Amino acid sequence: MESEIKKPSFSYALAMLIVVAAIIAVGLLVFGAPIQILMLIGIIALIPFMKGLGFSYQKIEKSMITSMSKALQPGLILLIVGILIGAWIAAGTVPTLIYYGIQAISPQFFLVTTLLFCSIVSLATGTSWGTIGTAGLAMMGIGASLNIPVGVTAGAIISGAYFGDKMSPLSDSTNLAPAVTGGDLISHIKHMVWTTLPAYIITAIIFTFIGLKYGHQSIDAENVNTLTNYLSEHFHLGIIPLIPVAVLFLLLILKQPAVPSIFIGSMVGALIALFYQGVGFVDMLNILYSGYHVQSGIDMVDSLLQRGGLTSMLELIALFLFALGIGGMLSEAGVLEALIASFANRIKHTGWLVFATIICTYATLAIGGAVYFSTVMTGTLMKPIFDKLNLKPENLSRILEDAGTQSAALIPWTGSGLFTAAALGVSPLVYIPFCFLAQMTPLVSLFYGITGITMKEKEKVRKRKTSTKVAEA
Numbered sequence: 001m002e003s004e005i006k007k008p009s010f011s012y013a014l015a016m017l018i019v020v021a022a023i024i025a026v027g028l029l030v031f032g033a034p035i036q037i038l039m040l041i042g043i044i045a046l047i048p049f050m051k052g053l054g055f056s057y058q059k060i061e062k063s064m065i066t067s068m069s070k071a072l073q074p075g076l077i078l079l080i081v082g083i084l085i086g087a088w089i090a091a092g093t094v095p096t097l098i099y100y101g102i103q104a105i106s107p108q109f110f111l112v113t114t115l116l117f118c119s120i121v122s123l124a125t126g127t128s129w130g131t132i133g134t135a136g137l138a139m140m141g142i143g144a145s146l147n148i149p150v151g152v153t154a155g156a157i158i159s160g161a162y163f164g165d166k167m168s169p170l171s172d173s174t175n176l177a178p179a180v181t182g183g184d185l186i187s188h189i190k191h192m193v194w195t196t197l198p199a200y201i202i203t204a205i206i207f208t209f210i211g212l213k214y215g216h217q218s219i220d221a222e223n224v225n226t227l228t229n230y231l232s233e234h235f236h237l238g239i240i241p242l243i244p245v246a247v248l249f250l251l252l253i254l255k256q257p258a259v260p261s262i263f264i265g266s267m268v269g270a271l272i273a274l275f276y277q278g279v280g281f282v283d284m285l286n287i288l289y290s291g292y293h294v295q296s297g298i299d300m301v302d303s304l305l306q307r308g309g310l311t312s313m314l315e316l317i318a319l320f321l322f323a324l325g326i327g328g329m330l331s332e333a334g335v336l337e338a339l340i341a342s343f344a345n346r347i348k349h350t351g352w353l354v355f356a357t358i359i360c361t362y363a364t365l366a367i368g369g370a371v372y373f374s375t376v377m378t379g380t381l382m383k384p385i386f387d388k389l390n391l392k393p394e395n396l397s398r399i400l401e402d403a404g405t406q407s408a409a410l411i412p413w414t415g416s417g418l419f420t421a422a423a424l425g426v427s428p429l430v431y432i433p434f435c436f437l438a439q440m441t442p443l444v445s446l447f448y449g450i451t452g453i454t455m456k457e458k459e460k461v462r463k464r465k466t467s468t469k470v471a472e473a
Contacts, residue, residue: 067328122164155434
């Protein structure tokens with residue numbers, strides 16, 4: 001019965017959180033298990049705890065499913081994003097961005113060019129890992145030929161890759177953050193501009209000055225030529241393949257809904273693939289479903305182009321479902337309230353709120369080992385406090401990305417840290433000092449919290465309170 005349900009103590013709530021975090025952390029770090037199965041195990045592990053509080057299984061399941069329903073819209077977006085990536089590769093859109101990005105390289109501006117190049121690729125694809133594992137590898141090779149320290153080059157790559165991962169509407173983390181906080185994708189991206197753009201400009205300036213000292217060294221273009229020659233021989237490059245990018249961003253700027261905008265952008269790409277690149281109709285349908293496939297015999301080319309398709313997003317959707325399921329169960333059990341009760345009432349200013357959210361994001365990222373875990377846990381933990389202070393959801397989702405997404409590769413034992421170190425062949429301790437964007441963005445976010453600038457309030461709530469006061473008068 002409902003009256004028999006007990007509230008968890010602080011220690012009981014903390015134990016529930018630690019069990020889930022331990023399952024994920026040990027599974028990732030020790031066994032290298034997929035995070036989806038680890039989160040499913042975490043869901044099962046929480047059931048006895050909730051039963052101990054008096055919950056029936058039916059109520060536990062309802063709390064899980066209700067929370068999982070938040071994944072439906074971002075899940076739909078991701079499926080269409082998968083279609084778009086495959087279409088844009090077949091259309092020559094992604095190859096064109098990569099080709100001309102590489103052509104723009106000059107020795108003295110190599111680092112800032114690397115930052116911009118990786119930003120463009122990541123924005124176009126929505127994946128930091130894909131950018132690091134492809135464009136990043138190419139930049140590491142060029143940087144080595146210029147005798148630029150590997151840590152500096154890696155810092156520019158990571159800053160650019162995670163800028164795109166954070167700001168691209170095609171990114172899974174960019175879709176997850178507003179889903180967890182109750183916001184919408186477009187408002188979330190627009191609100192992140194306030195923190196990300198100043199930090200990005202500062203980062204670009206720093207890399208420009210660092211790069212000037214390496215301006216008189218020549219480039220060994222063998223690796224670059226291998227990639228650019230393949231792209232120019234197998235795709236029609238130029239302005240036409242860039243039309244889908246212009247169409248998509250125009251629709252988003254015009255505040256059109258994300259789902260139809262991304263779908264239209266993918267269909268424009270499909271048409272260009274059919275009529276400009278010469279892709280067959282049946283082949284195009286297969287690309288939209290299972291992604292673009294190529295066997296060039298060149299590792300860099302194959303790893304860069306073999307991606308996309310509707311099916312490529314199914315694992316991420318499973319991750320969304322399980323992550324939100326855990327968040328829903330912890331919320332229903334009262335775990336979140338028990339954990340924040342000790343400090344929630346003390347937070348009465350946006351400065352302390354932003355600071356606490358950043359610290360919580362770092363902590364959950366370190367404990368859970370994944371951005372998805374950190375986003376769901378911190379977002380669910382801090383949302384009641386943001387609501388209490390009458391702040392819009394995009395304030396919270398912005399901080400989740402300012403601190404979480406940006407710092408994913410900086411913690412060595414996270415999935416992103418492990419992948420980045422392995423892909424670039426650089427220890428996190430070597431590249432962390434040069435990940436300027438990840439360092440600057442939370443500072444800008446904290447500045448806004450202290451000053452109150454850009455901290456949007458819920459206007460409807462404020463108006464309702466004003467109306468009430470007038471009525472009382």
